[in-house]
Amino acid sequence: MRRELPFGMEKTGREELASSVTEEEGAFLTSVFLSGRTDAYRPEMAENAAERGLIYPADGRMLLSEAAMDTISPYPLLGRNAERKPYPEAFFPALLSAAASGALPSDASHWKRTLSSLIAPAFPSAGREEIVQSASAVLHRFAELGIADDDGSTLTLDREEAERFMALPEEEKLALMISPPSASSLAYSVFLAFQLSGVEKDKAGECIDMIGRITGCPFPDRETLFALPILAEDDGIVSGRRMRKGKAESIVVSSDFTISYEGCMPASIYLFAELSRCDVTSEWRITRNSMKAAFSLGLTPEDVKDTLERLSQFPLPEMLYPRISSWYSSFSSVRMERAMLLYTDDRNGRIVDALPTMRMHILGKLGENVFLMDPTSEALWRRALENAGFDMLGPASGPAFVQKDRKISQLPSPSSPFPQLPEKRRIPFARARREEMMEGAQTELRKALIASGFITDADEPTPELDEANGLYYQEKLHIVHSACQGAGKLYLEDIDGHIAIGMAEKGQDGDTVIVSGRAMSISRMWKAALLPLGTVDWYTFPSESNRQNAEDDIQSGA
Amino acid sequence: MSDKPLTVQSDRTMLLDVHSPDADSCRSDIIAFADLVKSPEHVHTYRISQLSLWNAISSGLSADAILSRLRKWSRFDIDSRIVFFIEDQAERYGDFTLTELDEEHLLLTVRRPVFALQLKAEDSLRGMLEAEGPSSFRVKRMMRGLLKARMIKLGFPVDDRIPLKAGNPLRIRLKDTFTPRSYQEDAVKALLGDGGSGSGYGTIVLPCGSGKTIVGLLAMAALGTRTLILCPNVTAVHQWIREILDKTDLTEADVGEYSGERKDIKPVTVCTYQIVTWRPDTDSDYVRFSLFRDGGWGFIIYDEVHMLPAPVFRITAELQAIHRLGLTATLVREDGREDEVFSLVGPKRYDTPWSDLEKAGYIATAYCHEIRLPLPEDREIEYAIARKREKYRIAAENPLKLEAAEKIISKHKDDSILIIGQYLDQLEAFRDRMGYPMITGQTPNRRREELYSQFRDGTIKVLIVSKVANSAIDLPDASVAIQISGTFGSRQEEAQRLGRILRPKDRDSHFYTLVTEYTEEEEFAQNRQKFLSEQGYSYSIEKAGAL
Structure with a gap:
């Protein structure tokens, strides 16, 4: 990548450039990479990066140069790389499975007990309380979204909605739990929240806000991130949970009907098995009860067998299919269907029987004049009867069916994958090399240019400045004037040996200019020059041992 | 990865x-x-x-x-x-150590005085500890086992540094007519360890038919001391005696039977759990516990330790100075007292997957079949209105099982077959219809021995047995077992029954379990099969009509 300096020096050297990017700049560049914007940081950061050729605008976004791409990593932008607690991959499937089996009562006040005995023990790596809390929050949302329906006594699973939900990326599922209307854009924030690592608890808020600024979609509240299995706190240190990428490639089905796999669930196992454990390896078990739930959702023994066969590393245990089939024949030996009874007298019975418009709605006959009618098409056969002349038909007597109010889900479709961030920057910041170069630098100007990342190699000469000699007052004045107009940073050296670099501002009288907050007299100036805007602020006096400059600020990470 | x-x-x-x-x-x-x-x-x-x-x-x-x-x-x-x-x-480990003090007492030392306060505050240890110093307690010798068991429950493991007593010596030599298998030797090594204070007691879990008795004999020979062997029934007592006489140089003069029939106490004494826990009435002491204390034993073997009755737990707690070996195939106690077995008899020292031994040919390859039969129409209504417990029995006693069992027997003309059931009425119905001999709890011991022996030598090909034959019966040639009913969902019973046909032989074994379909029996059957499924056994499900 070429970079152009205002004083006419050109250099190629991606490696040097990337290694001269400080950690703070690295964090800034990562933020730009993630958001396409620079406004989350001080404007000088953007100026410096642009001047050094690290970022450039395109299509209304800020893009990173190749050299800059080598410097990005979620750390330290989102913390320090610390040990993370694992994300409970089977968390959502376990809840869906519990809802499918009818184990969850409608009354939310009873969930806690059920969840702590049914769900929590399966997650040994997570705290019982945490899981119960997260699960309760999720169940409320499932009910709102129509993924789980309330049949008056228990929650039941809406298979179609559940399958759509499970097809979403994990981040999007969680975003949906936080705020359904903005789930699609919030998913990106959730993705970044997972990248948080080793942040002190009192600084976690800043990081979470930073994520909101990067994605443009802040979290409604921070606590939800802990209530859901996204962030975890351990000894005052907050980190996102460790999520494993990719689904398990295969499963193992054993003769005791356990299904085990490593990583994320590879198929809709939750529809026909119950979770025994979710850890490095997750283990599910097919039981009579779990199969009852599966059959209720419309699965057949063949469906289960096909799913398992497709994924299983070994041939399925011989007894699995016969066992499931025998459960199925028990399940289907007695079944229920809702119907309505239509009574007629003899004459009308014959007519109803003969009406072609009624035929498709009659499920069966209980006697000569008693018809079993399809309740789902009541409106249609009522009209058919009316059309046939039965205009005195009254309302149906007896208790009304609970009509399920089908919610058409607003679940978003799976979004495109999130940007992949390398765990470590490809070319690390060479702090030691920079310090060494600083030590070896002969002039303050060189030091300032090294600190600003313009000089990245010890062999690189200090550029010749287009400077005004102190003897020529008008030239000095011209440079100061340009600097005050924002053309660049002002480099000043006075006759006592003071050196200052910074943004210039005119002083109260015509002979004073203020550089980095310090008033300097133009008439006492020995040298003046314009430096790139991205140069760090610098101030030094030969007799002062403690120089003050922006390098200190950078070192301290300010 | x-x-x-x-x-x-x-x-x-x-x-x-x-x-x-x-x-x-x-x-x-x-x-x-x-x-x-x-x-x-x-x-x-x-x-x-x-x-x-x-x-x-x-x-x-x-x-x-x-x-x-x-x-x-x-x-x-x-x-x-x-x-x-x-x-x-x-x-x-090492926070609490137990060492010798005097004739009557042992010394429990704690690493830090704060632990002493903790122990004093524990209700379950009250009365067992007398303060000796700021961080030590006197403990009565007989409390040794109980104290250790209770402290383990509290999460305080005791480092018991008192070596086991050698017991009165008894030279036992194994005959060279047999070669112990490697896993049997490994098991004994695991039990005896380095001979230090943490070894010499424990439980060994090996599948039925894999030669647990041999493990006992190897341990006896290694320890060379007077030995007491506890078994679940008299048939097992006789089997032990037979094996000892067959495989060691001990003679009848050295080996005694202490049972309902005989009360001999000899350097190696084999007795039943029942006989040692006998007492004249429920308020009396267990008078025969003196057998444990006075025999000069250096080694006690608990055969089928999963059946250890509660009073024997108590006396075992007193016997912590003696080498102990628990033997079982299925340490699944439906009462959940496995932990007590481990803490009083000794920890599990050796355990091996059944499938490994099957692969190596040390136990027979067994095929399990679940045969499904319908309930006859005339029983359906009775079943439908019965209470839950009765339902199981109606399903278990399904008369169609008779016909199914006959079909199975006819398919296995050359096999030695056991018909195993739970209910006497049912077993009698089988006997009356088929004419095969039957052994139940009421059959006198002599008659039992006679029938077992005829079964072993092939005179009888089919034997009907109640749950008395669930375990500890060695019938080497049995290769087919037909389970017509069982104790609800007992996983242990299922495994033990399969164990009857696992002795290696020149043919594969078949275990049939007859189950009435669409009834409670199905679910219990599945629970019963759990242990064996976890061992890698797979049941094929077949309809009785297809037999």
């Missing part, structure tokens, strides 16, 4: 991929500090528990050694909680 065979999980279970080429080496490394939970065909599950760790540490393994074995075999980094758990438990 690597190709290593072990996955260590944060709940302290470990999954061993048995298809890995290193599975065997890994298994032998972890068995010292982890318990085998289940061993189906692909992945075996082990668990590290407090007890398993303490036992490993007491037998000389350090936390570092355990961790380095885990790191050697684990596919992923070990969770820091596991590392902490192992180091913490190892650290705790």
Whole structure:
């Protein structure tokens, strides 16, 4: 990548450039990479990066140069790389499975007990309380979204909605739990929240806000991130949970009907098995009860067998299919269907029987004049009867069916994958090399240019400045004037040996200019020059041992 | 991820991929500090528990050694909680040590005085400890087992440094007419360890038919001391005596039977649990417990230790100075007292997956069949209106089972067949219809022996037995078992019954279980099969009509 300096020096050297990017700049560049914007940081950061050729605008976004791409990593932008607690991959499937089996009562006040005995023990790596809390929050949302329906006594699973939900990326599922209307854009924030690592608890808020600024979609509240299995706190240190990428490639089905796999669930196992454990390896078990739930959702023994066969590393245990089939024949030996009874007298019975418009709605006959009618098409056969002349038909007597109010889900479709961030920057910041170069630098100007990342190699000469000699007052004045107009940073050296670099501002009288907050007299100036805007602020006096400059600020990470 | 065979999980279970080429080496490394939970065909599950760790540490393994074995075999980094758990438990071991004090007492020393306060505050230890110093207590000798068991429950493992007593010596030599199998020798090695204070007592779990008696004999020969053997019934007593006389140089003069029939006490005495726990009435003491204290025993063997009755737990707690060996195939107690077996008789020292022994030919290859029969129409209504418990019995006593059993018998003309059932009426109905001899709890011992012996020599091909034959009966030639009913969902009973036909022989074994379809019996049958499924056995489901 070429970079152009205002004083006419050109250099190629991606490696040097990337290694001269400080950690703070690295964090800034990562933020730009993630958001396409620079406004989350001080404007000088953007100026410096642009001047050094690290970022450039395109299509209304800020893009990173190749050299800059080598410097990005979620750390330290989102913390320090610390040990993370694992994300409970089977968390959502376990809840869906519990809802499918009818184990969850409608009354939310009873969930806690059920969840702590049914769900929590399966997650040994997570705290019982945490899981119960997260699960309760999720169940409320499932009910709102129509993924789980309330049949008056228990929650039941809406298979179609559940399958759509499970097809979403994990981040999007969680975003949906936080705020359904903005789930699609919030998913990106959730993705970044997972990248948080080793942040002190009192600084976690800043990081979470930073994520909101990067994605443009802040979290409604921070606590939800802990209530859901996204962030975890351990000894005052907050980190996102460790999520494993990719689904398990295969499963193992054993003769005791356990299904085990490593990583994320590879198929809709939750529809026909119950979770025994979710850890490095997750283990599910097919039981009579779990199969009852599966059959209720419309699965057949063949469906289960096909799913398992497709994924299983070994041939399925011989007894699995016969066992499931025998459960199925028990399940289907007695079944229920809702119907309505239509009574007629003899004459009308014959007519109803003969009406072609009624035929498709009659499920069966209980006697000569008693018809079993399809309740789902009541409106249609009522009209058919009316059309046939039965205009005195009254309302149906007896208790009304609970009509399920089908919610058409607003679940978003799976979004495109999130940007992949390398765990470590490809070319690390060479702090030691920079310090060494600083030590070896002969002039303050060189030091300032090294600190600003313009000089990245010890062999690189200090550029010749287009400077005004102190003897020529008008030239000095011209440079100061340009600097005050924002053309660049002002480099000043006075006759006592003071050196200052910074943004210039005119002083109260015509002979004073203020550089980095310090008033300097133009008439006492020995040298003046314009430096790139991205140069760090610098101030030094030969007799002062403690120089003050922006390098200190950078070192301290300010 | 690597190709290593072990996955260590944060709940302290470990999954061993048995298809890995290193599975065997890994298994032998972890068995010292982890318990085998289940061993189906692909992945075996082990668990590290407090007890398993303490036992490993007491037998000389350090936390570092355990961790380095885990790191050697684990596919992923070990969770820091596991590392902490192992180091913490190892650290705790040694907080409490038990040493000799005087004739009557032992000395319990605690590492820090604060532990002494903790012990004093525990209700369950009240009356067992007398303060000796700020961080030591006197303990009555007879309380040794009970104290250790209670402290383990509280999470305070006691480092018992008192070596076991040698007992009165008795030279026992094994005859060279048989060669012990490698796993039998390994089991004895695991039991006896280095002979130090943490070894010489324990439980060995081996499948039925794999020669647990031989393990007992090897241990007896190694210890060379007077031995008391406890068995669940008289038939088993006779079997032990037969084996001892057959495989060692001991003679009838050395081996005594202490049972309802005879009361001989000799250097090796074999008795039943029932006889030692006899008492004139429920308020009396167990008068025969003196047998344990006065025999000069250096070694006690508890055969079928899963059947150990509660009073024997109590006397065992007193016998902590004697070498102890518990033998079982299925340490699944439906009463959940496995832990007490481990803490009083001794920890599990050896356990091996059934499928491994089957593969090596040490036990017979067995095929399990679940035969489904309908309930006859005339019983359907009776079943539908019956109460839950009665329902099971109606289903279990399904008369169609008779016909199904006949068909099975006709398919196995050359096999020796056991028909095993739970209900006498049902067994009698089978006997009346088929004419085969029957053994139940009411059959006199002499008659039982006679029938068993005729079955062994092939005079009788089919024998009908009640649950008296559930375990500890050695019928080497039986190759087919037909289970017509059982004790509800007992996993242990199912495994023991299968065990009757596992002696290696020149033919495969078949275990049939007759189940009435669409009834309670189905569900109980599935629960019964759980243990065996976890051992890798697979049941084929067949309709009776297809037999």
